[in-house]
Amino acid sequence: MxxxxxxxxxxxxxxxxxxxxxxxxxxxxxxxxxxxxxxxxxxxxxxxxxxxxxxxxxxxxxxxxxxxxxxxxxxxxxxxxxxxxxxxxxxxxxxxxxxxxxxxxxxxxxxxxxxxxxxxxxxxxxxxxxxxxxxxxxxxxxxxxxxxxxxxxxxxxxxxxxxxxxxxxxxxxxxxxxxxxxxxxxxxxxxxxxxGVNKVKGNKPKETNKKPGRHPKNKEYYTVTNEGGRDNALIKYLGRLITQPMFRDIHELLPMAMMYNQCYINPPLDAQEVENKVNSILSYAKPVYCKDNGKIINGSLVKYVLDKSPSYIKGNMLYIYNEELGIYEYKDTRDQLKLYYDHVIIDEDIDPGKADKFAKTIHSIADNHKELFIYENRYINCLNGVIDTETDELLEFTPQIKLDTKFNGNYYDIDKYKEDYNKSKFKSFLENILDDGTILTLQEAWGVMLCPNATKVQQCFIYKGEGSNGKSSLFDIQTALLYDKDKSVCGIGLGKFGDEFIMAMAEGRRVNIVRDDTVEGKINGVFKSAVCGEEITVNKKNKDHVQMKFNMAWFYGLNRMPVTNDKSYGFFRRPIFIPFNVRFGTMEQVQRGEADKIGVPGIVEDIISNELDIVFMWAYEGLKRLKANNWKVTQSEASIQEMEEYKEEADSAYAFYKRELIRVPGYNLHAKTLYEEYENWCLMEKINSPMNVTQFGRQMASYGHKKGTGMAHDIDKPGNSVFFGVNYKKNVYIQVENTEKVFEENKQSTFMDASFKPSDIGNSPF
Structure with missing residues (x-):
């Protein structure tokens, strides 16, 4: 039942x-x-x-x-x-x-x-x-x-x-x-x-003759007052109490007033009347951080703000705990100045110099955390609590777990989630725009957004494809998953990492999303450091430089591939492509061959309105799989193929190597001749700017073929500058089913017959 x-x-x-x-x-x-x-x-x-x-x-x-x-x-x-x-x-x-x-x-x-x-x-x-x-x-x-x-x-x-x-x-x-x-x-x-006021430590109250709380010592306040003098007695008592700063707060003063009313007013006043008198007396009281004339005492105001709620400093930001939301909310420079002005009592204190002094004082004495990866990499703040990803336990909100991002989803039973997901519009939407393998890649990418672990993942995610393919809709769902996207998302383009003040945009943010990146300029080396969670110098206007690490997830939407000067393996392992190969349109466009599928109006809005719990749990499932796989993202065949195409497009040496050369241990190519072959190949492929000889040599070394002095087998001369362990594909025989050796163009040397193994054909350094 x-x-x-x-x-x-x-x-x-x-x-x-x-x-x-x-x-x-x-x-x-x-x-x-x-x-x-x-x-x-x-x-x-x-x-x-x-x-x-x-x-x-x-x-x-x-x-x-x-x-x-x-x-x-x-x-x-x-x-x-x-x-x-x-x-x-x-x-x-x-x-x-x-x-x-x-x-x-x-x-x-x-x-x-x-x-x-x-x-x-x-x-x-x-x-x-x-x-x-x-x-x-x-x-x-x-x-x-x-x-x-x-x-x-x-x-x-x-x-x-x-x-x-x-x-x-x-x-x-x-x-x-x-x-x-x-x-x-x-x-x-x-x-x-x-x-009431004092919390007595231990299991028994302290032995004392005093009433709870710090009462004034004058005994005239502690005699019962009957009708005719009740109002005056209570006001007099409250006026005495608020001479002590600790009672200039309704949460401290009201319980004292209620207790006094019950003990010393006969008959007691109505509770609402007592509350009105407390509010009245507090309206005349100066805050604890003010002098009697109402002027702010800077140090007292700073202490008051820091004591009021748990807080800390990270970079240029002040973070203050929001008990209702269960997260730390950041206060940038403007917010910190406003925080000062919100506490001003008299007009004389409306002063930019005093506000700036307040902000600087907070930065000098608040707890300073350069990074909080230990919390961000383990815990997730969602609508119904804090998830411990080590135990899958849902904890209550607490300021002890320092998180500044909240997600718009509830954590619930994994079996129930799987049942819900299989019947969801979200699942249908994904299957309509991506292949099964790429859905797994995307799922783990969104898991990184929940719990970044930047130093372990060290990758960004690129949604690639021409328009009307679902990228924008997917970004809509992704940003809806963030409780406050305005405070959680920044948008640093791939070509903007070299700008002087650009990294200040990332302070306090969990995810970088650029929906349609035009990639103006070339990718700067700061990009790699940012994605890997390495320390970066952050320059903010009118502020001292600070060294910071960013524990973030990075997402980009691209129609075309970005240009980069960095051809290293380290660079090319950063991006993971999520290809969008389906074009959506009207029935007429599908019939004319201008689109592959008919779009489903309103499905994204339905998902955002009704299925964010499912989306959140789906991303969490991706995070758990990624973590179990030692933080190696599952890449679909389509994703890997996109990366291969990008490497060939961005790195002409790699394209030449992949198409024309093959790894052959013990076989060496004459360095000068090989570079000339590369230049001729670039000319035939209409590549206008081939690498110079130094860059080409550096790339060959990165593929495992160092340059040195040795036997140049292709010209049959010893003592030459050569690249070791490589041959032209056109020189290498291919073993076919009848095990006969088929030679193409050039006759093989005795050395090749002796040392080259057919199993080496087709090997790649990647």
């Missing part, structure tokens, strides 16, 4: 938001009202599709595996989350909770409330204790107790939800099917010591 989440309906655990892919954290923006479900009929069963709106206000669809209750005032519920088997397993939240209750000396009725309220057992063996909502506690965690509180601003996974633990799918089950009780007052007050 399908799970229809009856417990949520019976207990009226609303509002909830959907959870996908057997995780314990919703990826839907739960603060958007449109994503909140508040009625029985809105709930979908397990593996039923449900619509939601993402952060870009796009309507998406995914399969439900659970729901998360929005705790606090909205639902009227707060939950104590007692963790077990969390982290290293040394902390037991259930045991700590029992010890805490015992220390409070509760009445029998209060113990019943504390232990017998409605309780849910988690897949990890922990417990969720549901209580009626009471204002004043902060939504927070205490790792020493292994207890979390979920109240205003929090979420808790609802009963009936499913979670994947290792290979098992486990359910959040009802442990105690009792009413949801009020939280005992003594327990609530004690929890403020852990979660």
């Amino acid at each position: 399908p799970n229809n989440f009856e417990v949520i309906k019976v207990k009226e655990l609303f509002p909830v938001v959907p959870v996908f892919n057997y995780t314990n954290k919703p990826v839907v923006p739960w603060k958007k009202d449109v994503n909140r479900l508040s009625r029985d009929y809105e709930l979908k069963g397990v593996n039923e599709y449900i619509d939601y709106v993402n952060n870009k206000n796009e309507v998406k669809k995914s399969k439900v595996t659970g729901y998360a209750l929005i705790t606090g005032k909205d639902s009227g519920i707060m939950v104590l989350d007692l963790d077990r088997n969390h982290g290293d397993g040394s902390k037991d939240g259930i045991k700590a909770y029992k010890e805490l209750i015992e220390s409070l000396k509760l009445t029998q009725e209060e113990q019943k409330q504390a232990f017998d309220t409605f309780t849910v057992k988690t897949p990890n063996g922990g417990l969720h204790l549901y209580f009626k909502y009471k204002e004043g506690l902060k939504n927070d965690s205490n790792k020493d107790l292994s207890i979390d509180i979920r109240t205003d601003g929090g979420l808790i996974i609802a009963p009936g939800s499913l979670r994947k633990i290792g290979e098992d799918i486990r359910e959040y089950t009802v442990y105690k099917d009792n009413p949801i009780y009020d939280i005992p007052i003594k327990l609530f007050d004690k929890l403020t010591e852990y979660f």
